[in-house]
Amino acid sequence: MGDDCALLRPDAGFDLAVTTDMLVEGRHFLPDAEARALGHKALAVNLSDLAAMGATPRWATLSIALPSVDADWLERFSAGFYALAERHGVDLIGGDTTRSERRTLSVTAIGEVPPGLALQRSGARENDDIWVSGELGGAALALVHPEIAEAAKRLHFPEPRVELGERLRRLAHAAIDVSDGLAGDLAHIAERSGVAATLEYEAIPRPAAFRRLKSPELERNCVLSGGDDYELLFTAPRAHRAELEALASELEIALTVIGATSAGAGITVLDGAGKPMAHRGGFDHFRDQR
Amino acid sequence: MGDDCALLRPDAGFDLAVTTDMLVEGRHFLPDAEARALGHKALAVNLSDLAAMGATPRWATLSIALPSVDADWLERFSAGFYALAERHGVDLIGGDTTRSERRTLSVTAIGEVPPGLALQRSGARENDDIWVSGELGGAALALVHPEIAEAAKRLHFPEPRVELGERLRRLAHAAIDVSDGLAGDLAHIAERSGVAATLEYEAIPRPAAFRRLKSPELERNCVLSGGDDYELLFTAPRAHRAELEALASELEIALTVIGATSAGAGITVLDGAGKPMAHRGGFDHFRDQR
Numbered sequence: 001m002g003d004d005c006a007l008l009r010p011d012a013g014f015d016l017a018v019t020t021d022m023l024v025e026g027r028h029f030l031p032d033a034e035a036r037a038l039g040h041k042a043l044a045v046n047l048s049d050l051a052a053m054g055a056t057p058r059w060a061t062l063s064i065a066l067p068s069v070d071a072d073w074l075e076r077f078s079a080g081f082y083a084l085a086e087r088h089g090v091d092l093i094g095g096d097t098t099r100s101e102r103r104t105l106s107v108t109a110i111g112e113v114p115p116g117l118a119l120q121r122s123g124a125r126e127n128d129d130i131w132v133s134g135e136l137g138g139a140a141l142a143l144v145h146p147e148i149a150e151a152a153k154r155l156h157f158p159e160p161r162v163e164l165g166e167r168l169r170r171l172a173h174a175a176i177d178v179s180d181g182l183a184g185d186l187a188h189i190a191e192r193s194g195v196a197a198t199l200e201y202e203a204i205p206r207p208a209a210f211r212r213l214k215s216p217e218l219e220r221n222c223v224l225s226g227g228d229d230y231e232l233l234f235t236a237p238r239a240h241r242a243e244l245e246a247l248a249s250e251l252e253i254a255l256t257v258i259g260a261t262s263a264g265a266g267i268t269v270l271d272g273a274g275k276p277m278a279h280r281g282g283f284d285h286f287r288d289q290r
Numbered sequence: 291m292g293d294d295c296a297l298l299r300p301d302a303g304f305d306l307a308v309t310t311d312m313l314v315e316g317r318h319f320l321p322d323a324e325a326r327a328l329g330h331k332a333l334a335v336n337l338s339d340l341a342a343m344g345a346t347p348r349w350a351t352l353s354i355a356l357p358s359v360d361a362d363w364l365e366r367f368s369a370g371f372y373a374l375a376e377r378h379g380v381d382l383i384g385g386d387t388t389r390s391e392r393r394t395l396s397v398t399a400i401g402e403v404p405p406g407l408a409l410q411r412s413g414a415r416e417n418d419d420i421w422v423s424g425e426l427g428g429a430a431l432a433l434v435h436p437e438i439a440e441a442a443k444r445l446h447f448p449e450p451r452v453e454l455g456e457r458l459r460r461l462a463h464a465a466i467d468v469s470d471g472l473a474g475d476l477a478h479i480a481e482r483s484g485v486a487a488t489l490e491y492e493a494i495p496r497p498a499a500f501r502r503l504k505s506p507e508l509e510r511n512c513v514l515s516g517g518d519d520y521e522l523l524f525t526a527p528r529a530h531r532a533e534l535e536a537l538a539s540e541l542e543i544a545l546t547v548i549g550a551t552s553a554g555a556g557i558t559v560l561d562g563a564g565k566p567m568a569h570r571g572g573f574d575h576f577r578d579q580r
Binding site: 003004005006007008009010012013015016017018019020021022024026027028048049050052053055059061063064065093094095096098099100101102104106108110111113115118120121122176177 | 293294295296297298299300302303305306307308309310311312314316317318338339340342343345349351353354355383384385386388389390391392394396398400401403405408410411412466467
């Protein structure tokens with residue numbers, strides 16, 4: 001800080017993973033969004049991208065545009081940002097502050113990964129297990145039911161799966177973070193890897209709140225197509241099941257097999273009776289890309 | 291591209307220089323700004339920061355928020371961005387496109403520099419020459435006289451001094467790019483290096499247009515305090531004069547000695563008769579920082 005650039009000395013021989021996200025008020029967050037949550041989330045979404053590559057986060061830059069200098073808001077925002085940064089050993093190495101009527105945040109995060117070990121979307125093979133961490137659908141549920149605390153926490157304070165991503169480097173074939181929705185994000189892996197993917201709907205872990213709500217359509221939309229959960233979705237050979245189960249215990253993160261890949265293309269979701277279900281987002285999204 | 295992050299393999303053992311800038315419509319550029327110029331400038335200001343550290347630009351990310359998808363505007367913006375990127379071997383490695391009523395651009399640029407050779411603001415020593423590349427005041431003049439083509443070019447298509455920055459690694463003691471204005475930017479060097487700086491006003495190279503305008507106050511404000519010129523301001527030992535003059539010839543960039551450092555603190559600007567001149571920006575800016 002204080003010079004024209006920040007100077008970094010990466011570990012010799014490591015690859016760098018770089019990701020960037022821009023969040024705009026009114027589009028990615030509401031004007032009354034809690035500043036601390038926003039600070040957390042602006043960094044979390046980028047750390048989640050690094051985790052999906054198996055990269056260890058090291059540095060971040062933050063550019064921020066605000067309608068006026070609001071010291072109280074900035075303090076709370078910074079508290080959220082720095083608390084997460086500190087927890088993962090991320091140094092804020094630069095940034096820019098300017099004015100704009102709509103609050104706008106742009107974060108670039110840089111991580112390190114041993115050469116050749118980065119997880120990519122294109123690495124899935126036929127007959128891989130499809131795994132997901134944690135639970136899906138909570139963040140989308142919070143948009144409809146903001147009063148459900150466990151869901152609200154998923155939306156406002158998503159936990160990037162940094163350590164899990166690092167540990168998956170030698171266990172998973174392909175990974176992505178669930179930011180756009182399970183079906184859509186899985187379609188990215190399937191398409192780029194040249195495989196088909198089948199999900200068992202009932203196997204997908206989800207917040208307990210859905211059981212109380214008894215709204216199958218809302219539940220299906222949230223679980224299959226809801227974004228913003230920032231869990232890791234990955235494929236791994238069956239031979240790694242025991243190791244992955246041990247890893248789940250060690251990290252105290254739920255890891256669940258929710259399907260498998262096979263020869264072919266496209267995403268199929270099977271209901272409890274083994275019949276294909278309609279789902280939003282995934283398949284269309286997949287077709288859009290062809 | 292296509293994965294959660296871009297993967298880079300930096301040259302082993304090099305330091306990385308990282309810089310980021312956010313440009314907001316209405317604040318950093320006008321709504322009717324020419325899209326190609328804006329694409330050029332969004333990258334140029336970041337490459338200029340890298341040049342001021344002596345770093346070789348390698349990679350950039352671009353996040354862009356637009357009120358609507360305007361393919362024509364985006365094409366012209368990209369033409370300006372990519373033309374400059376290509377000229378300096380910069381790979382666009384990632385980005386994000388979203389919506390906002392005000393066009394907002396955020397660029398992060400990453401460069402490489404041999405370990406320990408980065409130019410910093412704090413490196414100036416007593417009795418250094420103070421040098422500047424090119425001419426100063428043109429960009430500020432264009433704000434008042436947009437009809438003067440040579441000035442408008444400086445404002446809209448600033449040329450980052452990338453190769454010069456690289457070559458200064460072993461010749462200069464300290465460097466900065468002139469983005470806020472000569473006096474203010476020199477004050478950063480003086481303060482961080484713990485030296486005083488004296489400028490010879492008449493020695494400062496400036497566009498020929500000022501001679502025709504015959505407006506001493508406008509000229510003084512543009513030359514001493516006008517920002518956005520993106521020339522390199524640097525200090526170097528007197529023993530390097532001949533080498534720097536040879537470098538100027540080789541690169542076909544004017545390099546001019548405009549003053550010297552000495553023991554003490556603060557910035558003094560001397561007029562043609564050797565008397566201190568009043569100037570905006572520099573000295574106050576300096577005092578603000580203490």
